[in-house]
Amino acid sequence: MSEKIAVIGTGYVGLVSGTCFADVGHQVVCVDRDAAKIERLKQAIMPIYEPGLDELVDKNMKAGRLTFTTSIGDAVRQSDIVIIAVGTPAMENGDVDMSQVKAAVIEVAENLNGYKIIINKSTVPVGTAKLSEELIREHRKEEHPFDIVSTPEFLREGTAVYDTFHLDRIVIGADNPEAAERVKQMHEPFQAPVLITNRESSELIKYASNSFLAAKISFINEMSNVCEKVGADVTMVAQGMGMDKRIGKSFLNAGIGYGGFCLPKDTKAQLKIAENVDYDFKIMRAVIDVNQQQRELFVEKIERVLGGSVAGKKIAALGLTFKPDTDDMRDAPSIDVIHALQEKGADVRAFDPVAAGHVDKLFPGMPTYTDPYQAIEGADAAVIITEWAQVKELDLNRVKALLTQPVIIDGRNQFVPEQMRELGFVYVSVGRP
Ligand code: UDX
Numbered sequence: 138m139s140e141k142i143a144v145i146g147t148g149y150v151g152l153v154s155g156t157c158f159a160d161v162g163h164q165v166v167c168v169d170r171d172a173a174k175i176e177r178l179k180q181a182i183m184p185i186y187e188p189g190l191d192e193l194v195d196k197n198m199k200a201g202r203l204t205f206t207t208s209i210g211d212a213v214r215q216s217d218i219v220i221i222a223v224g225t226p227a228m229e230n231g232d233v234d235m236s237q238v239k240a241a242v243i244e245v246a247e248n249l250n251g252y253k254i255i256i257n258k259s260t261v262p263v264g265t266a267k268l269s270e271e272l273i274r275e276h277r278k279e280e281h282p283f284d285i286v287s288t289p290e291f292l293r294e295g296t297a298v299y300d301t302f303h304l305d306r307i308v309i310g311a312d313n314p315e316a317a318e319r320v321k322q323m324h325e326p327f328q329a330p331v332l333i334t335n336r337e338s339s340e341l342i343k344y345a346s347n348s349f350l351a352a353k354i355s356f357i358n359e360m361s362n363v364c365e366k367v368g369a370d371v372t373m374v375a376q377g378m379g380m381d382k383r384i385g386k387s388f389l390n391a392g393i394g395y396g397g398f399c400l401p402k403d404t405k406a407q408l409k410i411a412e413n414v415d416y417d418f419k420i421m422r423a424v425i426d427v428n429q430q431q432r433e434l435f436v437e438k439i440e441r442v443l444g445g446s447v448a449g450k451k452i453a454a455l456g457l458t459f460k461p462d463t464d465d466m467r468d469a470p471s472i473d474v475i476h477a478l479q480e481k482g483a484d485v486r487a488f489d490p491v492a493a494g495h496v497d498k499l500f501p502g503m504p505t506y507t508d509p510y511q512a513i514e515g516a517d518a519a520v521i522i523t524e525w526a527q528v529k530e531l532d533l534n535r536v537k538a539l540l541t542q543p544v545i546i547d548g549r550n551q552f553v554p555e556q557m558r559e560l561g562f563v564y565v566s567v568g569r570p
Pocket of ligand 1: 291295395400459460
């Protein structure tokens with residue numbers, strides 16, 4: 138059955154899920170307050186760099202299933218299902234900033250013109266469904282019934298479209314079984330396993346999942362630090378661990394830690410959620426500390442390899458975004474690493490295929506190239522921060538010829554140490570002999 142859906146917020150979650158709902162046959166209107174953004178979207182110009190998204194938006198607009206507007210009121214009134222996908226950034230004190238969610242819920246309430254299911258897809262603390270319910274009762278102008286449902290979003294940046302069509306699970310948190318069933322039907326074309334639960338559990342599943350992924354990364358990063366001291370190879374340790382199905386092989390790549398918008402924010406929020414109910418979530422605290430420490434240890438490693446100091450050294454930083462295939466610089470490890478190197482007197486230049494737009498603000502005056510060889514030319518060392526395809530595919534003989542000395546410090550374990558030594562490099566990576 139085709140549903141009439143309004144999606145409030147055209148960030149990652151809203152834009153991708155709205156477009157994918159349109160692609161499977163629903164009638165979708167996406168709303169954003171930002172008029173310039175909506176104008177560009179109407180011409181299929183994307184506000185984010187996400188492979189495959191522009192074609193999908195264009196295709197579904199042409200098919201008449203996807204439209205864009207700046208009016209929440211219009212969108213809500215013409216829809217039966219309203220998805221809230223606005224931002225929930227962290228505040229200074231670690232609490233989640235709920236102002237955009239609350240504002241959206243109130244606008245939905247003011248425009249309630251019949252029964253509606255209001256789905257929350259933003260990552261929100263436990264209790265938000267209940268709070269939304271109260272807000273709607275308080276602000277609705279007409280006494281229409283409604284249901285608040287929680288369906289957290291698990292997509293990754295850079296593979297968001299692929300992820301939406303290959304979901305591991307759809308979590309539906311609802312108090313009313315009929316609403317849960319209708320939301321399940323709406324997701325049927327995605328053919329993913331469905332878990333129906335209460336709203337509080339659903340809200341917590343999102344934080345629990347991201348926190349656990351972050352814990353896997355911090356675990357393997359600590360393991361890599363032990364490996365370096367005992368002469369073991371962390372990639373082999375991870376491979377051996379991952380062959381146990383109970384552990385699984387993903388998210389066991391040691392390196393310089395996680396960045397991005399979700400894992401850093403959600404781990405801190407999870408800690409705060411526990412703190413707010415007087416529970417000290419010790420593992421979470423360690424996961425966050427280890428992630429920060431991993432960036433610092435990497436800078437120390439660069440100093441060590443360069444003879445104890447980076448002062449006056451020309452360093453080529455390869456990759457700036459928090460991971461490849463995204464232009465997102467939020468909490469990217471490159472920020473801490475490059476700032477530390479600069480403070481210690483290094484002369485840093487960088488390669489990144491898409492992050493140039495962020496450089497002036499984050500690293501004023503730092504020369505940045507979209508060609509890795511330009512960044513490498515004349516540098517005293519190359520430092521791998523993000524495993525872009527252009528980095529993996531580097532012509533290493535050319536790199537050796539361009540550097541003043543053949544030194545590569547690899548924060549993402551992209552090359553085989555033995556081969557690098559055979560090529561004549563001083564090659565130091567993470568957790569490998
Ligand atoms: C994450 C979750 O994966 C996704 O389910 C959720 O909806 C949003 O948050 P995303 O932030 O796009 O997605 O990035 P992800 O691919 O998970 O990577 C996060 C960070 O962890 C990156 O900085 C990456 O480099 C790092 N990482 C990942 C590692 O250091 N090691 C690994 O083994 C995996």
